[in-house]
Amino acid sequence: MAEFLLICGVGIFVVFFFGFCVFIHELGHFLAAKWRGLYIAAFSIGFKKIWGFKYGGVEYRIGCIPCGGYVDIPQIDATGEPKTEEGEPLPRAKPADRIFTAFAGPLFNILFGFLLGTVIWIWGIPQDTPKMNSITVGYIEEKSPEYQAGLRKNDRIVTFNGQRFYVTWNEFVRKVLFSVGDVELGVKRDESNLFVRYRPTENPEMMPQEKLAYPFFRPRIPVILYPSAGSIAEKAGIKAGDEVVQVDGKDVLSHEDFIKLMEMESGGRPLNITILRNGQKVQINNIIPIPVEKDKGVFRIGVIFSAKLPIAVIDIVKGSPADSAGLRRGDFLTAINGKPIDEAAFFQQSIIESNGNPITLRIKRENNYLDKTLTPKLHKFYTIATQFVFVNHPNPWEQFTTVIDMSYKTLRGLFSKNSTIKAKHLSGPIGIFRAIGITVYRGSIMQGLNLIVMITFSLGLLNLFPIPVLDGGHICLALFEMVAKRPLPAKLVQPVTIVFIALLISFMLFISFFDSARVYYDFFGDTGKALTETTSGKTKQLPVKQELKENDKAPQSPKN
Template sequence: MVNILQSFFSSGILIDILAFVIVVSIIVVFHEFGHFIVAKMLGVKVENFSLGFGPKLISKKIGETEYAVSALPLGGYVKLLGEDPEEELSPEDEKRSFSKLSPFKKFLIVFFGPVFNFVLALVILTIIFSAGKPILKSVVGKVMKGYPAAAAGLKKGDIITSVNGKKIWKWSSLAAYIQKYGKHTIALGVKRPINAASNNKIAKKLPITGKTDYSKTFLINIKPRLVSGLNIFKQKITRYIIGIYPSNVTVNQGSNIFSAFYSGLKEVWFIIYITIFSVYMLIAGKIPATDLGGPIMIAQLSGRAASMGLSQFFYFIAVISVNIGLVNLFPIPALDGGHILFSFIEMIRRRPLSPKFQENAAKIGFAFLIMLLLFVSYNDIMRNIKT
């Protein structure tokens, strides 16, 4: 037993669990706050707002709402008066009941849970972009033998300053230009310490002084090689490479608040696009279902992100927040998307669906979600066993 405990605490499992709890709690509480604030604005009585689930550890009633911290710190919940359409209410309470709202108001309350997930992600990303994020500089960290870069004489530590006359300083710009001009020979502007140029083809062009000198830029010509591989969706792709890897030299690039906000918006949209495209690829059978990850994978990724620093950890929270917001909009009973679908049906029919139908639909939805949870958890376990 002692050995098991020592193994548990010495491994990264504890960090993974703690990071997972923080990630889920922040995202779910923010999601529930979206429901809470809109319900309050529309006059619906909010009976409970809890941080966590299970037995209440601390609770305090402020006004008509009981605020609580519960034992299981995995998110939280909001309880609205009249969520159960068959709940018996006094005439006074009926006026403030969720079930008696117009379908449009029901839609707003339900919809703003996922909306707040997107807002949370946008706020986090705006802060990250305004504070500055590490940008890889175009400094060569490794040159692969047998590839064009090695044949042309590139060396570890070289700084690539231009591609075909276009000035660059970021590694991402270098990679983009290699893809753009890869069909033909490209001219790279290179800076390197002169005293590191010995025994190299470029050395013939450099005056050896014995001192580190980056004062001159030299052009070398490289013909990129076209290679094939698989992208993150396991689709076959081709790309041009010259056989180099970046160093870990970075520079922090911050933005003003408006630029950071715009960058945050673009990043949220990119995450939404990747998520939707991943779902499409899964449905189309182009991604195996065994690639789906569940709570164990999220916990492991949470721990990994936390170990990389606050910026990476909060970026991960933003990504998961967008994913949860988007998935909650899927029209599955028991998710927000299912309630939104019921609201639209009520608008069209001009009367609500029967409580019995909604109850049965919710049971089917919960059963589906539980089976999905078991399936992705099985994937996680098998993935860990194999590795």
């Protein structure tokens, strides 16, 4: 029930705020037209009217296609003589009135972005990592272009294309994705200063469906602890600001590593933690995690598997029920308790709902089918009561300039042969709905609001492009009329406008095709990997999708 309510809440959030971005844009046009005394035939949110009413001479409409909206103002249309809906002629609007009216829509989007951006500035948004002025390589793929160019584990990246940075990991990834041509990394290795120059290439492991140049290395993300007052961590000697280096001798490269070792795999046994404090390593031994409050645990059999069908066993946890029953890497799981496994979520849920009773797995090993009976074991989550939440407080101007920078680099990449960014990576209404939904569902409301700020800024900037049918096109036509003291001939403007309308519709259909493919991929795609979140005996399976927003996490294989 809680999951259903969460999904409903996310849906309401998406529809309301996306609709509000459209509404505020059209409201700008509407109010400016009222101010300048122009005739307004209709104010519509959505296309293809399903409901409406008339008030003050204006028809207010709701459309069944929630992909935008419009204010019907015949006097700013340069393709013919303006007329009312009844066919009565209207005086042509002055160029200044048309400019004010056209510009007001984008202006209201930008003002809304600054208003909402102020809320984000005050409250802050959760980050995937802290902001860093250097990035230490924790792992690197040996066949990658970065490795071939000379980048190595433990190298510390201090500059990107000759410039210093202060960014989160995802912001650094965006620098790589938006780069055109070669990238030069300034690196510190021991006492030496080096430069690593390479050409970013498609990373099939991280983004197989997008074919983008995601880095082939993982950073060592500082795991900074802030123990709660009176907690086990504080009593053991951990202090605010301590950085975790290892847990029981295993390197901790990210918060996911720490959570996995501390909360999911410790089993409540004493742990030895190596921390970095004021540049010095400090060993804290025999910290005993305690069970997470109100956590009833979840049943597992100890297999790490792929979400790709047929489900393949990637690894076995030593000492687990799967290990005792003789399961091996490479086994394919085809049925559980006589029922075919047609999706990973069904397999996971069957184990959880076993309540510790024996289950029978049918596996395929090479060309043979075997039945294995095993008893799931109750797994509980543990904690030492520390926090490591990173919150950023970007001011509205920073948010606005970030959108401008990303828009410029996206356009630059689209028209460059030396970039992996293509037109198919852009998003239309379907993609925007999907992005907002995923951000709120996996992240938080504040992260969702941050995305809304980016969308409303982008909507305002995009509409200022000097293209017929967009607000920027209307402004350019009015400016020409002001300078030339005459309008462009309707015989010229009309066919050009029709061509651009056709191009715009075609482009939207093109983008919507890839947006729809991503939605299909989310639910039915051959992801090969999944991110499983298990709490309080409940599980939800989420396909791994790197959205490049602030809540992204490193992909993991599911475990049961």
